[in-house]
Amino acid sequence: MSLTAALDEAAIAALNQRFEVASPEEIVLWAVEEFGDGLSVGASFGGPTGMAILHMAAALKPNVHVFVLDTDYLFEETQETRKRATSVLGLTNVQVYKSKLSHEEQSAEYGAALWMRDPDLCCDVRKVEPNHRALESKSAWIAGLRRDQSDGRSDVPIVGWNDRFGLIKINPLACWTEKQTWDYIVKHDVPYNPLLDQGFVSIGCYNCTVPGKQGRQGRWEGFEKDECGLHT
């Protein structure tokens, strides 16, 4: 394990203790002040959690680095939400990262419809590798994990060192429920993906997302998988 000079294990433990009873706005403010231009916000423009975080971050630092992983399999509604939210929230530094492989190149290398045979590999190619590039010069990453989203996320820390990407990872809404998140969206009139009004709860690639399921159960139906590999 390697930690930053400023945040060793004891400092991270103290922050987690403090943030368990802090508001997400306070946590985002700390992140902006602590990391400045070294901070990056990951956004899918799918679920409500990321939209609430973007609203909080934009109010403090409109030019915060926001990164989007465009797998080439995103819903049109997700693309439209990115454009609309970027404008409404006044975000000026939203960057899109794609796989190095096109659809055709992926099919040539791994065979057609890889997501139906090996979704872990497909996520590695189209999400995990671009995520590394998005964060390669950053020191902290704000993500949108909540503890109530799945069993695997039930103990997600608010602040932690992330070995895989080599930086501090922050989940400001870790302690919030789905209802608290939606209350914030409604109160602040935050733009959100219209698919969330059509029975979708967690939205990723159209190949691997179905409506009408709770939590992350609508992702990768038929597979023992509920994470794309960015958060595991």
Ligand code: SF4
């Ligand atoms: S969510 Fe599905 S289509 Fe998207 S990258 Fe992962 S396996 Fe591929």
